[in-house]
Amino acid sequence: MNRSVSGVAAMAKMTVDQLEAFLADVFPQMDELNLRVEEVRPRYLRARIITSEKNLRPGGTIAGPTMMALADCVVWLAIIATLGHGEQAVTTNLNINFMKRPGPADLIAEARLLKLGRRLAVGDVMIYSDDGSDGADHPVAHATLTYAIPSPD
Amino acid sequence: MNRSVSGVAAMAKMTVDQLEAFLADVFPQMDELNLRVEEVRPRYLRARIITSEKNLRPGGTIAGPTMMALADCVVWLAIIATLGHGEQAVTTNLNINFMKRPGPADLIAEARLLKLGRRLAVGDVMIYSDDGSDGADHPVAHATLTYAIPSPD
Amino acid sequence: MNRSVSGVAAMAKMTVDQLEAFLADVFPQMDELNLRVEEVRPRYLRARIITSEKNLRPGGTIAGPTMMALADCVVWLAIIATLGHGEQAVTTNLNINFMKRPGPADLIAEARLLKLGRRLAVGDVMIYSDDGSDGADHPVAHATLTYAIPSPD
């Protein structure tokens, strides 16, 4: 609850390692996403999806549902990392725009929390293809999500 | 492909069997969804997801991403069934509201096409839990989707 | 069209007249919308926007923001009519697809409540142009909305 001390204002309540251990524990099936958390700060989280044969569609692109699952996962992790709890948060709304077909490269997802209230959280996610070409200027998808946070009691 | 003759207004361009054969051919990975088309008419399609261990989460509920993939799939099939083609249609936007956790029962998805233009299609999907209790009055999720339809040339 | 007689289940907690008096009282500025409630049942409300010079854009079409305000208003009224209270409900999300430019005719909006929980309500609205031609088969817009319902205490 106290964020304290020095540059601490820039520290989330869970580290990258703690988050990944937590995820492997709670959602073993997320292994399919091949998700690796790269950076976490209060109200911010960046993750990478390692692209492999199994999440490519014919044509070498990544399926829309894979990106929706990614978006949902990273905002939920950003809530948990920021609060130090919140795994009971339930997705109530997801809106996603697909802007460009990603090629067969890793995906980068950057999540921000726009609101983190007692009962409701709102976040957005920008998804890039890490294909060395246009990078952050040409996202492949952008999603906005809302979560209901159950009362602690 | 030919819509024929008599009850014409009530017939789509593809039958349930043709759609399922098409789906198995184009998206073998959709097998994971365990989707069965139950009814198809112009601008309307109803499908069922057979719920089994593998698409249940701990707690016996069905994951949000499974419902998003279902929503995307049924509207896309409704486009193809109505046009007799359109498999190149690309999802550009999906908005979904999750309203109730589904229990461990089959899901029913009813898709309607709200617009079917030359370049743009819009549809919505109501998702119910087939748990014998409250049925259609208490949907578990509702999604709206838009698709870009590439020029035929 | 006739809502008839018996069946308490088919009655909302407020009548059309009560709703319109309430609206004129609480939102006098809604007069600009020129909204008339036509039918109300539990979880359902239909309204009409009388189109006049002042809500037409150059070109004789109705502005998008007018339709968004209409969508927001009718779902909110459906909540109030169904509950007999709820005017403190706050819109938290609105998603709208514009499908066709409406011509210079009245608009019809049909709102359904998809979920009406203690803290959260979800509804959708189909908007038609009452231009005598294609009617309900060719809606001009469709919106989905969520509301937070404050605790009564």
Next chain:
Amino acid sequence: MNRSVSGVAAMAKMTVDQLEAFLADVFPQMDELNLRVEEVRPRYLRARIITSEKNLRPGGTIAGPTMMALADCVVWLAIIATLGHGEQAVTTNLNINFMKRPGPADLIAEARLLKLGRRLAVGDVMIYSDDGSDGADHPVAHATLTYAIPSPD
């Protein structure tokens, strides 16, 4: 306010003055929004809504429909400013999350274009209350919009 000097890459095709003259010409009814463009760059535009009695609701807050109209207007202006044309662009989807009630202060809207294709544009808008307190860290609303851009011929 002037970002200037070198860097042509940093210049949009229309200046703030040109945009405001254009807006007053094409949408005189936008006067009601009391909108002033503050900064424009390629794929970016920031505007301010001067809050006055007439766009306040009882309780001193700004109505949701006002924010929706603002969001729609600023992304559309960002398209026009970036392209040097595009006023025929038509809104096809708007998704907005309302996160906090704005008090009786000016609103700031920052629009970014996430995609600017030949036929489709996608943008998002963050809306802040310029009330001197929490600023950009606590946005009052966030919207995502898509536009269909008609062929030039």
